[in-house]
Amino acid sequence: MDREEIGRRSDRLLRQIGPLLGVEHGVVQGVVLTNLLAMFLANHFVEASEAETRKLREDLLSAHIEAVRRLVPVVAERFGLPPWEFG
DSSP, rough: OOOOHHHHHHHHHHHHHEEEEEEHHHHHHHHHHHHHHHHHHHHHHOOTTTHHHHHHHHHHHHHHHHHHHHHHHHHHHTTTTTOOOOO
16 A cells, blocks of 8 residues: 555545544543554564564554654644644
């Protein structure tokens, strides 16, 4: 799957999921997102290598955290919310 296809598919899912989460309390949103990320990480593993699986999951989690840090200001601006720059 190329980047364009990934973008189209993820945009479609965000349009479907966004309204569902948008009406929920922030704590509920956090729990749902935490579970989705846990499902994502659990589904990434290296057969027969606990150490490599642990590294893979740590690397993926770090990449996600960095992506979130980059996206918060963009999303905040899009929705007219207060900016939050990470240090």
